[in-house]
Amino acid sequence: xxxxxxxxxxxxxxxxxxxxxxxxxxxxxxxxxxxxxxxxxxxxxxxxxxxxxxxxxxxxxxxxxxxxxxxxxxxxxxxxxxxxxxxxxxxxxxxxxxxxxxxxxxxxxxxxxxxxxxxxxxxxxxxxxxxxxxxxxxxxxxxxxxxxx
Amino acid sequence: xxxxxxxxxxxxxxxxxxxxxxxxxxxxxxxxxxxxxxxxxxxxxxxxxxxxxxxxxxxxxxxxxxxxxxxxxxxxxxxxxxxxxxxxxxxxxxxxxxxxxxxxxxxxxxxxxxxxxxxxxxxxxxxxxxxxxxxxxxxxxxxxxxxxxxxxxxxxxxxxxxxxxxxxxxxxxxxxxxxxxxxxxxxxxxxxxxxxxxxxxxxxxxxxxxxxxxxxxxxxxxxxxxxxxxxxxxxxxxxxxxxxxxxxxxxxxxxxxxxxxxxxxxxxxxxxxxxxxxxxxxxxxxxxxxxxxxxxxxxxxxxxxxxxxxxxxxxxxxxxxxxxxxxxxxxxxxxxxxxxxxxxxxxxxxxxxxxxxxxxxxxxxxxxxxxxxxxxxxxxxxxxxxxxxxxxxxxxxxxxxxxxxxxxxxxxxxxxxxxxxxxxxxxxxxxxxxxxxxxxxxxxxxxxxxxxxxxxxxxxxxxxxxxxxxxxxxxxxxxxxxxxxx
Numbered sequence: 351x352x353x354x355x356x357x358x359x360x361x362x363x364x365x366x367x368x369x370x371x372x373x374x375x376x377x378x379x380x381x382x383x384x385x386x387x388x389x390x391x392x393x394x395x396x397x398x399x400x401x402x403x404x405x406x407x408x409x410x411x412x413x414x415x416x417x418x419x420x421x422x423x424x425x426x427x428x429x430x431x432x433x434x435x436x437x438x439x440x441x442x443x444x445x446x447x448x449x450x451x452x453x454x455x456x457x458x459x460x461x462x463x464x465x466x467x468x469x470x471x472x473x474x475x476x477x478x479x480x481x482x483x484x485x486x487x488x489x490x491x492x493x494x495x496x497x498x499x
Numbered sequence: 500x501x502x503x504x505x506x507x508x509x510x511x512x513x514x515x516x517x518x519x520x521x522x523x524x525x526x527x528x529x530x531x532x533x534x535x536x537x538x539x540x541x542x543x544x545x546x547x548x549x550x551x552x553x554x555x556x557x558x559x560x561x562x563x564x565x566x567x568x569x570x571x572x573x574x575x576x577x578x579x580x581x582x583x584x585x586x587x588x589x590x591x592x593x594x595x596x597x598x599x600x601x602x603x604x605x606x607x608x609x610x611x612x613x614x615x616x617x618x619x620x621x622x623x624x625x626x627x628x629x630x631x632x633x634x635x636x637x638x639x640x641x642x643x644x645x646x647x648x649x650x651x652x653x654x655x656x657x658x659x660x661x662x663x664x665x666x667x668x669x670x671x672x673x674x675x676x677x678x679x680x681x682x683x684x685x686x687x688x689x690x691x692x693x694x695x696x697x698x699x700x701x702x703x704x705x706x707x708x709x710x711x712x713x714x715x716x717x718x719x720x721x722x723x724x725x726x727x728x729x730x731x732x733x734x735x736x737x738x739x740x741x742x743x744x745x746x747x748x749x750x751x752x753x754x755x756x757x758x759x760x761x762x763x764x765x766x767x768x769x770x771x772x773x774x775x776x777x778x779x780x781x782x783x784x785x786x787x788x789x790x791x792x793x794x795x796x797x798x799x800x801x802x803x804x805x806x807x808x809x810x811x812x813x814x815x816x817x818x819x820x821x822x823x824x825x826x827x828x829x830x831x832x833x834x835x836x837x838x839x840x841x842x843x844x845x846x847x848x849x850x851x852x853x854x855x856x857x858x859x860x861x862x863x864x865x866x867x868x869x870x871x872x873x874x875x876x877x878x879x880x881x882x883x884x885x886x887x888x889x890x891x892x893x894x895x896x897x898x899x900x901x902x903x904x905x906x907x908x909x910x911x912x913x914x915x916x917x918x919x920x921x922x923x924x925x926x927x928x929x930x931x932x933x934x935x936x937x938x939x940x941x942x943x944x945x946x947x948x949x950x951x952x953x954x955x956x957x958x959x960x961x962x963x964x965x966x967x968x969x970x971x972x973x974x975x976x977x978x979x980x981x982x983x984x985x
Contacts, residue, residue: 360566361566362566362567363566388670389669389670390570390572390670391570393614393655394614394618394637394651394652394655395652395655395656395659397652398652398653398656426638427638428633428636428637428638428639437618437637441637441638444638444641445637445638445641445648445652448638448641448642448645448648449641449645449648449649449652450649469548469551469566470551471566
């Protein structure tokens with residue numbers, strides 16, 4: 351099973367950096383069959399990358415999800431940003447299926463964060479705890495090759 | 500609710516708090532007869548960065564500023580590097596450094612414009628502004644025009660590949676450094692990019708045709724939709740050519756008369772000021788010579804095509820001539836003209852990338868230069884959305900002590916407000932209720948400017964586009980959420 355994990359967010363905006371931080375730690379694990387990517391935000395070319403995998407996991411900070419994290423199966427969606435170049439996880443999945451003919455399945459891993467409104471390259475202590483819990487959870491599933499939520 | 504002395508007003512609020520683009524809101528103020536009095540686009544622009552950068556050593560700044568924006572980090576990277584060139588006295592870069600940076604910039608312009616057109620603009624043009632939101636989105640394009648959707652993805656990907664090979668990394672690139680560049684382009688990298696350039700040129704021609712045909716075929720609509728006369732400002736080359744990377748400030752009025760003639764941007768503060776209005780976090784720049792009332796201007800693709808006397812690549816120049824002929828060689832003041840202008844620049848960028856990839860200077864090894872150290876510096880660049888200003892002061896310990904940034908979207912602040920007001924006047928008067936049509940048209944008007952409402956956080960759980968109607972007594976009487984089709 352080929353699995354793509356994309357951690358995204360702005361590491362310069364405190365807990366918004368949870369996704370990239372998660373990706374960095376996961377990549378160090380070197381789990382076979384798992385490709386890890388990291389970016390500020392999702393983009394349309396992520397659909398092309400996702401289409402080459404059996405499953406894709408989108409890892410992002412959340413301002414309001416249940417602590418410490420929420421792992422969910424993702425439905426394809428047509429949700430688009432109001433103005434510019436953002437693509438929602440569901441839209442990446444929909445694009446991967448619709449224009450690249452992939453049957454990739456999708457999941458979201460939302461990690462609860464708390465501080466977002468200042469510039470700063472650090473995570474809050476509680477966010478670090480949530481990230482570590484999420485990491486242990488996903489590592490176990492990735493090693494078993496089972497992602498069903 | 501908002502009430503002024505002696506007159507009742509109603510306020511309609513359109514609140515686009517999108518997941519990633521930050522916080523924005525449109526309020527449309529009505530009078531007692533439900534006529535539009537004023538429209539305001541509120542954007543929460545996070546300005547803390549200018550404090551955040553203080554105390555950091557100047558050589559970190561070109562990398563640090565990429566934290567500002569996940570959408571156009573390359574533009575901030577290059578604008579800051581250009582400022583730092585001035586600081587270290589590198590008044591003329593080596594050919595390799597100059598051309599590597601230009602290649603990086605054209606890659607950024609290409610991918611940004613292509614993405615905007617195929618994935619945000621094309622649903623409006625292909626399906627119509629009033630089409631069901633279930634269809635009028637990129638997934639709808641993927642289903643009905645799968646070839647176009649693929650082109651959008653692959654053009655974006657190509658631009659990112661150019662950035663990767665010039666900046667060193669896809670994000671947080673480090674290529675541009677004070678006084679030059681830290682890498683050249685290897686033969687292998689050159690050949691990797693060259694193999695796709697003909698396809699990119701072909702797709703750029705196709706996208707340009709869609710934008711042109713739409714505008715020409717719907718000219719009466721385009722002349723009315725969110726349009727108004729304005730000044731236009733951009734950098735232009737000394738000979739008047741379009742130059743997206745470097746040039747002098749040049750501004751014209753709505754008729755094409757020169758306001759600011761070939762002005763060295765190191766002195767931008769002598770000519771441009773920023774007005775603060777109490778209802779908006781975002782400032783309103785204006786040309787001092789005309790004052791805040793009349794000195795506001797447009798930036799971005801439309802302004803650049805209007806201010807340039809010519810384009811130095813053949814296919815884009817032919818397209819520019821066609822574009823200008825629509826308005827008898829007078830400035831084009833059509834808000835929807837942005838889309839056509841953006842595709843002219845996309846083709847120009849592809850032509851420039853092709854030209855640069857065949858230039859052996861990119862394999863040069865003389866990468867950095869410097870001269871007499873200065874304490875203050877300004878770097879300007881034509882970013883995808885318009886003129887981007889970076890201004891810094893540095894102390895003798897090499898630390899930043901002052902930073903002032905005017906981002907492209909700030910320059911277009913007043914024009915976006917005007918566009919929303921025009922659309923609201925045309926689609927709301929006499930009917931004090933939020934309709935899907937009103938929301939669609941407001942979206943289309945704002946989207947033409949390709950605003951970046953970034954510098955905000957990215958986390959899940961933020962609200963989608965929401966429209967609220969508040970009556971004259973302050974009661975919420977209607978509310979509509981948009982852009983959430985599944």
